[in-house]
């Protein structure tokens with residue numbers, strides 16, 4: 001309020017929390033003031049001025065918005081999904097407007113999106129995060145996100161911030177608006193768990209997240225049961241689930257992708273997909289491809305995948321070895337059969353020779369001649385034949401041994 005009484009206007013004053021380096025805040029404010037004050041959009045609360053109080057505390061003078069945070073507004077009015085999306089499109093147009101003027105919000109969340117009684121959303125604190133954060137004096141990085149729940153993975157990691165970070169935060173806020181749930185299933189909600197979820201965990205599909213029961217101690221949501229949250233949105237839980245599954249699942253998951261370059265390239269494209277969905281036209285967001293998802297899976301479960309791959313390789317090697325062994329065994333069987341056949345033929349011919357010679361030779365020569373013929377023939381063809389069997393030079397017994405052995409082979413089954 002102006003002290004000279006020339007005109008009065010109620011404004012909001014934002015002072016800097018204790019702990020900030022006051023002089024650097026002022027310096028950043030001076031740098032940014034021109035840009036922020038030039039943001040002239042019906043859905044953006046104007047930044048009028050700033051200064052230092054008598055006590056030396058910096059303050060910002062802003063348009064006073066008579067409204068309530070967008071999530072409370074939607075729940076209080078029991079707005080259905082279509083109405084919530086239409087309202088959100090106005091929010092997107094404001095963010096897109098600022099992005100075209102190279103201003104990134106950096107702290108988008110329901111608390112910074114107030115909706116007036118006339119249902120006009122107004123964005124607060126545009127670019128203020130940059131002024132208040134000591135890490136952003138000169139560059140575009142932010143080390144300590146203002147509101148971790150809505151911070152993008154790159155904000156959590158302290159990496160460069162682009163307009164894609166606002167796309168992500170807009171995605172989280174819309175996810176909550178439509179589902180009444182956080183994109184990540186968490187048990188403790190400690191800052192550490194939250195940071196890990198944001199950087200490493202894939203968000204749950206919105207159509208599935210609405211079925212999640214909240215613990216009674218979790219006071220962050222008024223809609224603890226799925227029925228309570230669907231009651232504020234659609235006639236039944238089944239209808240809400242049908243409304244979210246498909247397009248809206250895909251659109252939100254695309255806005256929430258971990259890699260900034262895989263999200264919507266601009267807020268305008270995000271809004272365009274929401275409009276396409278409302279008009280019943282095909283949206284650009286698709287489910288992640290199988291190869292991309294399997295790539296991510298492998299990255300997340302390196303050890304498990306390596307173990308499974310090793311097992312699979314062992315199995316394949318085992319099967320290959322068994323097949324090879326079987327082939328070798330079959331080959332050996334055929335070879336053995338052929339040899340056996342040869343032996344039989346040979347034994348037949350030997351018995352014949354033996355008989356003929358026995359009949360035609362003088363007695364003392366018979367056995368020697370027959371035995372040597374048999375022995376040399378068998379050894380030539382079958383070097384592995386036991387010597388004892390053929391040790392038949394000296395006597396008739398030896399010759400008869402050979403004869404028996406041949407007969408034995410001839411009779412035995414293949």
Ligand SMILES: Nc1ncnc2c1ncn2[C@@H]1O[C@H](COP(=O)(O)OP(=O)(O)O)[C@@H](O)[C@H]1O
Nearest residue numbers: 012014045062063064065066067111112124125
């Ligand atoms: N320009 C404003 N007009 C009306 N209410 C405001 C304005 N700025 C902030 N508020 C209210 O003050 C609350 C705290 O705001 P703020 O100091 O920016 O904290 P936060 O870090 O949660 O955004 C907001 O949730 C909002 O309800």
Ligand SMILES: [Mg+2]
Nearest residue numbers: 111112124125
């Ligand atoms: Mg705020």
